[in-house]
Amino acid sequence: MLRSLSIRDFVIVDQLELDFPSGFTVLTGETGAGKSILIDALSLALGERGESGMVRQGCERAEITAEFDVSELPNLQAWLSEHELLDGNACLLRRILYTDGRSRGFINGSSATMQQLREAGEFLVDIYSQxxxxxxxxxxxxxxxxxxxxxxxxxxxxxxxSYKQWRELHTRRVEMERNAAAYAEELAELRDQTRELAQLGPSAEEWEALQQEHSRLAHAASILTGGVECRDMLAEGETSALRQLHFVQHKLRELLDYDPALQEALDAIDPAVIQLEESDRFLKRYLNRSDLDPERLNEVDSRIQALHATARKHRCRPEELAELLERWQARMTELEGAGSDGALAQQETAARQxxxxxxxxxxxxxxxxxxxxxxxxxxxxxxxxxxxxxxxxxxxxxxxxxxxxxxxxxxxxxxxxxxxxxxxxxxxxxxxxxxxxxxxxxxxxxxxxxPTMIFDEVDVGIGGGVAEVVGQLLSTLGENRQVLVITHLPQVAAQGRTHLRVSKSTHEGQTLSTIQPLDNTHRTEEIARMLGGMQITDTTRQHAREMLGFA
Missing domain, CATH: 3.40.50.300 (P-loop containing nucleotide triphosphate hydrolases)
Structure with missing residues (x-):
């Protein structure tokens, strides 16, 4: 149920903090005092569309926060958990609306979309307007x-x-039967094209691999020459790096007899020698590979040309040939299913059943x-x-x-x-x-x-004894639910377990709306006002007390 509602700088509300009990709560006030502002604010927290004009004049943003107890709502708890928004037995919905029309939503402190606010709200509140x-x-x-x-x-x-699936199959079958000749011609053409493309055997990953291999083979001479030069500088030449490092190792070992502190320099050089030796062995194995020969280059070049030619024929990129083959095969299966065996008709019948x-x-x-x-x-x-x-x-x-x-x-x-x-x-x-x-x-x-139901002046057009019955109905409903009713009928207001009054005042040239809980004395005055208008007499007050007593 709704525990509390916080409203800041919304329409004509500057700051409002309200706690809500369980049961039947009534909200009353003069016409134009802003009774529906509470519903509008709560609707925003529940993901309804907002407008920049809802921000109080002179302010940069409006902010609404609604806290709900969800301890008895396992379905909502499961939804919150699924979206990684669960935080104990509370659900805090927060909405910020800016003057430029931007809007932000939060659930339990985490950013949320308007759709998520609406989905959560469906578990929490039903609002019935007039x-x-x-x-x-x-x-x-x-x-x-x-x-x-x-x-x-x-x-x-x-x-x-199920209806959608059936109708889609029906539409496809009717289309197939109407265009049987055209589809037979399409199927024959697809078989020829698919056979040709299947023989070529393109794959989704092949094109990129061919491009890389072709680049390597086309520059085989440069790779071989450069690899030999690298090996010469690493290990083979008279002044190679490994020869130089081996000399340094030998010299440092001799000097260790004079100062053991030089061990640290030797320890740093040893891994470097190992790494250079590993690099040299790798280059040796690489340069001995057989796939750097010209014959392999010719094979790769021929494959690339074949893929290029087929792609041009079918007006696509070479890397899309494998996907094209899959589409053709799927279409062939579909067309073959519409043949004499009646597979599509059988699917349609099954879907209809x-x-x-x-x-x-x-x-x-x-x-x-x-x-x-x-x-x-x-x-x-x-x-x-x-x-x-x-x-x-x-x-x-x-x-x-x-x-x-x-x-x-x-x-x-x-x-x-x-x-x-x-x-x-x-x-x-x-x-x-x-x-x-x-x-x-x-x-x-x-x-x-x-758990929470809100009725916004649904008693319009009702009066007299019927209004009292309406109040009794809503009160009965409040025995099992949290019910909030905005009403202009004293007979309904008197039935409420809790009574909130909306009033409007002017402060420093601005019109502001406030909502206050009423004690028994002030509640009597409010019921009397609803009964008698601006002139409240002792008789009206007595009538109000009697109504509250009967309720």
Whole structure:
């Protein structure tokens, strides 16, 4: 869960340090005070896109740090370990945003990409904005939500991959059949070309080795002459280095009788003599090698010319001939597979059967998840003043499967008893959509594993007794999760276990936003403000105390 959040020089926040407890926390404040700044800052730490305008005016950079307890998140710990980012039971996400648009991210002190921040964030936080209602009207969102509720995401991914493989094979088979004559001609030509190139037998490493050998053989005379001269200076000549050193050795040994301190000079010369003798022996062996003869040079030269001529013919570099041969052989195998034996058709059939098997398994899982989800959401709708209302999920079989499975998924709703459910987008008003969306989110959240849930004014369009029920729902959710709710409803705010208030003030000509935890007295005043506006009376305060007492 989220332990703490540190914000510096972000929008209208200069410096803010917040600790978050478990359970249900509410965040309230005047309109325009900056309640959503906390969500925006946390989103940046979770890898969302940032803009230079988010840096507080007059500052060089904004910095957000979010600390999470991951002791009960083994999947995230495994992910952190895999990326060498694990550091005990804490996960520290840090984001720095500069005025020139640059951005840097860190996980547990190590540099991280935005993608890594987002991947880590998926284990940690789910954020539901006031616009989340409208996303439920989209078919893709409905499908993803049902998959998530049924823990079917991994299976859905396998279905999509299997569908892609099947369709690729299908496309290849159709193309092969349509172009059978052209492919037969291509195969015949490839066989001739491959036979010729295979006889030449190029290899990936051969060209460089030939170049080096040719250079050595072409300069054989210089190498032989130079080698002999080197041997003469090393050991063979009258004034060779070894002769000189042997004389020095002999002289020093004679002088040792007069002063043993000269042993140090002798000890230094002995290894030098050994090294020179080794060099001389190597040169002797090298000069006696048989591959420095002219005949070998002719062989190498002929091989180079053959590779050059073949490379020019096929418009490539000599060192690419081996790769070209491999490509031709692979293409021949592909074309031969499309022949009369029907190998490609067999592969396509097998791929389709694999897809259908996985897709049917997904359909079965969706049917079970849909039955459970629609019953639970329908039950929550009764609590949200949608008496007699019913939520349903239609799974309509498709003529042919898609990457998403064998059925079209559509959320249906009946606002009251006695009517048939119709598509959510056609029957729900703004207020109904808010309530239905909240019911769906509360039910699906109970199935998920994300420890922290944030609701950003999802209670828009709700009021009266329904608002109190919404607060109760969120409070119930907070018994098992960490729930943070930005709200403008006193009925919801009164249900919170912890209450944070956002306020805005002017300091030295700059507007600044602050967030403070409220004790019981100040919380009563905040609930009263939400109930009565600017003029707060004793009656309003009493009402606020009663609401807090009932909660």
């Amino acid at each position: 616009h989340a209602h409208h996303s439920l009207l989209k078919s893709a969102s409905q499908r993803e939500l049902l998959n998530a509720y049924g823990s079917l995401q991994a299976l859905a991914g396998k279905v999509a991959a 694999a897809y259908e098997s996985l897709a049917q398994e997904l359909s079965h899982g969706r049917a079970q998840a849909a039955a459970s989800l629609q019953d639970k959401v329908s039950a929550e709708m009764q609590r949200l003043s949608l008496a007699g209302g019913r939520f349903a999920i239609a799974l309509t079989a498709l003529g042919e499967g898609t990457a998403h499975g064998l059925e079209q998924i559509e959320f249906l709703v009946a606002g009251h008893a006695g009517v048939e459910p119709r598509p959510l987008s056609k029957v729900a008003s703004g207020g109904e959509l808010s309530r239905i969306s909240l019911a769906i989110r509360v039910v699906t959240a109970q199935q998920g594993e994300t």
